[in-house]
Amino acid sequence: MQGAPESLTVVSAEGARLNLADGRSLIDGIASWWTACHGYGHPHIRSETAAQLERLPHVMLGGLTNDPALRLAHRLKDILPGDLNHTFFSESGSVSVEVAMKMALQYWINRGQTRKRRFVSFLNGYHGDTTGAMSVCDPDEGMHRLFRGLVPQQHVIALPATDAEFDAFRSFLREHAGEVAGVIMEPLAQCAGGMKFHSPRQLARIASVCADAGVLFILDEIATGFGRTGTLFACEQAGCVPDIITLSKALTGGTMPLAATTARTHVYESFLGDDPELALMHGPTFSANALGAAAANASLDLFEREPRLEQVARISEQLKAELAPARDLSGVADVRVLGAIGVVELSGTPDVVGLRAELVERGVWVRPFGNVVYLMPPFVIEPYELQQLTSAIVDVIQRRPGLLG
Numbered sequence: 001m002q003g004a005p006e007s008l009t010v011v012s013a014e015g016a017r018l019n020l021a022d023g024r025s026l027i028d029g030i031a032s033w034w035t036a037c038h039g040y041g042h043p044h045i046r047s048e049t050a051a052q053l054e055r056l057p058h059v060m061l062g063g064l065t066n067d068p069a070l071r072l073a074h075r076l077k078d079i080l081p082g083d084l085n086h087t088f089f090s091e092s093g094s095v096s097v098e099v100a101m102k103m104a105l106q107y108w109i110n111r112g113q114t115r116k117r118r119f120v121s122f123l124n125g126y127h128g129d130t131t132g133a134m135s136v137c138d139p140d141e142g143m144h145r146l147f148r149g150l151v152p153q154q155h156v157i158a159l160p161a162t163d164a165e166f167d168a169f170r171s172f173l174r175e176h177a178g179e180v181a182g183v184i185m186e187p188l189a190q191c192a193g194g195m196k197f198h199s200p201r202q203l204a205r206i207a208s209v210c211a212d213a214g215v216l217f218i219l220d221e222i223a224t225g226f227g228r229t230g231t232l233f234a235c236e237q238a239g240c241v242p243d244i245i246t247l248s249k250a251l252t253g254g255t256m257p258l259a260a261t262t263a264r265t266h267v268y269e270s271f272l273g274d275d276p277e278l279a280l281m282h283g284p285t286f287s288a289n290a291l292g293a294a295a296a297n298a299s300l301d302l303f304e305r306e307p308r309l310e311q312v313a314r315i316s317e318q319l320k321a322e323l324a325p326a327r328d329l330s331g332v333a334d335v336r337v338l339g340a341i342g343v344v345e346l347s348g349t350p351d352v353v354g355l356r357a358e359l360v361e362r363g364v365w366v367r368p369f370g371n372v373v374y375l376m377p378p379f380v381i382e383p384y385e386l387q388q389l390t391s392a393i394v395d396v397i398q399r400r401p402g403l404l405g
């Protein structure tokens with residue numbers, strides 16, 4: 001393995017293209033960690049955010065509020081399923097997960113159940129890098145060994161698939177229901193923990209096991225939200241409504257840091273009352289930042305005005321057709337596609353830095369990790385650009401077997 005490669009300086013970006021300081025331009029296959037769903041530099045997000053910057057970039061949320069944030073909260077309520085009606089805004093995905101976990105814990109405390117303090121999550125899951133979020137990540141990804149003592153102990157278990165595994169999961173949850181506040185998972189696609197997919201049926205079954213056991217069901221849609229898996233939210237495909245949902249990454253179309261933790265009405269209501277101790281104990285300085293909310297509102301406009309989900313369906317078909325040839329190459333263990341996520345899983349542990357450099361040579365920005373090479377492009381990517389991405393991946397795997405490990 002080589003050391004860390006030098007970072008490439010990006011000076012501007014447009015559509016699916018990153019322009020580098022040295023004059024080269026790369027087609028972006030991962031949309032800045034899956035955020036830039038409308039591509040870079042969309043004029044509508046640019047103008048709405050610029051106008052908000054002129055009016056009011058930020059004002060504290062305590063005792064005061066702002067129009068773009070109120071409007072965004074209402075719009076999230078309209079597009080989220082069921083009675084996911086009450087949003088708490090923060091500035092990053094990890095913090096929105098911390099808020100979800102504190103919300104779940106305090107929900108039970110406010111209902112007089114003080115022993116429900118632990119969480120159940122799944123292997124290959126990823127929920128962020130702050131300590132609470134790390135505790136529900138896959139132990140490897142969450143570096144549980146390195147941070148032992150700092151990271152709270154949770155139950156991180158295998159995601160059930162077969163009937164027998166579901167029976168075991170149901171018994172496990174029933175047995176631990178007295179000490180478990182909630183189950184947290186990424187629906188349909190576990191992304192940063194290995195790009196693993198599961199079926200809507202599995203998701204629906206997990207939701208119903210949680211309901212039966214009396215534990216909160218928390219969906220982290222930070223990666224999957226806003227169209228990535230083919231529907232606006234992944235949970236729609238399973239017809240389930242989580243008690244709490246977290247959103248971030250594509251919320252502002254990849255322009256501003258903003259995250260949302262949205263709760264169902266029964267969760268929200270557990271925080272109401274005269275006793276000040278009932279209130280949710282979290283209050284970030286930049287909560288509900290007006291600039292971020294303006295960018296998010298502009299992004300939602302684009303989901304209404306432009307055919308994003310059709311674009312995802314088209315990307316999905318193209319990824320399936322063009323990554324299929326990789327299946328027969330030596331060194332490839334699996335090829336899978338879900339929505340606008342295309343994954344080539346390698347059988348060995350590749351030299352990811354070497355692979356990345358070879359891909360840059362071919363004019364594309366793709367960032368393999370672990371044993372996966374994946375694409376999560378902007379939804380506005382042109383078919384010929386996507387073709388350049390898929391053919392670069394197939395070509396590198398074919399011609400550089402030495403990098404595959």
Ligand SMILES: *Cc1c(COP(=O)(O)O)cnc(C)c1O
Pocket residue numbers: 092093094095097126127128129186191192220221222223224248249
């Ligand atoms: C990226 C991600 C997070 C963390 O978000 P940050 O903004 O990086 O803190 C949490 N959960 C999932 C599913 C993610 O993909």
